[in-house]
Amino acid sequence: xxxxxxLARRGRKKMAIYDVxxxxxxxxxxxxxxxKIGSYNPNTDPATIQINxxxxxxxLLNGAQPTxxxxxxxxxxxxxxxxxxxxxxQKGAITQxxxxxxxxxxxxxxxxxxxxxxxxxxxxxxxxKQAALAAEAAKNQARLDAIKKxxxxxxxxxxxxxxxxxxxxxPAEEAAAxxxxxxxxxxxxxx
Numbered sequence: 001x002x003x004x005x006x007l008a009r010r011g012r013k014k015m016a017i018y019d020v021x022x023x024x025x026x027x028x029x030x031x032x033x034x035x036k037i038g039s040y041n042p043n044t045d046p047a048t049i050q051i052n053x054x055x056x057x058x059x060l061l062n063g064a065q066p067t068x069x070x071x072x073x074x075x076x077x078x079x080x081x082x083x084x085x086x087x088x089x090q091k092g093a094i095t096q097x098x099x100x101x102x103x104x105x106x107x108x109x110x111x112x113x114x115x116x117x118x119x120x121x122x123x124x125x126x127x128x129k130q131a132a133l134a135a136e137a138a139k140n141q142a143r144l145d146a147i148k149k150x151x152x153x154x155x156x157x158x159x160x161x162x163x164x165x166x167x168x169x170x171p172a173e174e175a176a177a178x179x180x181x182x183x184x185x186x187x188x189x190x191x
Contacts, residue, residue: 002026005059005066005074007040008033017041020051020070022059035059040073046117049073057082078107 002025009030011017018040023033037059038051056079060066066074074080085099094102 003034003059003062003064005037005056005064005070007067007069015043017043020056020073022064025065045121046114049077051077051079053077053079053082057086061086078103078110081106 003022004025005020005022006029007018008021008023009016009018019036020038020040021033022035022037023031027033035055037055038049040050041048051073056074056077060074060079060083071080082103085094085103088094089096089099
């Protein structure tokens with residue numbers, strides 16, 4: 001019986017979550033499986049991979065063949081490296097202590113790389129948020145300045161209209177005062 005380590009789909013439409021399963025190669029994708037050894041969620045950033053490394057290593061050493069996607073995930077998690085080192089121990093090329101030391105060194109660098117990626121993603125999100133807030137504040141300020149300019153122009157237009165009205169009234173008042181003054185002079189002259 002050919003045994004595969006592959007993905008089995010679950011989850012709702014357009015939000016798939018996958019189980020990492022050990023199954024007979026002839027079984028359907030979402031059908032019968034021998035053992036579930038983990039899960040994979042591609043909807044998060046970075047993708048969430050949870051695999052029982054010891055069980056995956058056991059199945060690999062027993063001859064189970066991973067699919068391409070699962071092989072990439074196992075490589076990402078270090079299971080393929082651990083298998084490689086374990087085969088070296090079985091052949092006598094290195095000791096178990098050396099293999100464990102190499103794996104721990106690799107694991108430390110991998111965790112640092114993952115943490116750096118998570119930090120860069122969170123920093124990018126926060127800087128994008130700050131830029132959006134700054135752009136929104138600038139847009140609001142521009143809108144307020146335009147409103148203030150329109151109000152100032154309207155106030156200036158009203159003041160100009162009032163000044164014109166006063167200017168039009170002033171000559172009429174002067175003319176009326178001039179008409180009254182000669183009439184008063186004539187009245188004094190008659191008296």
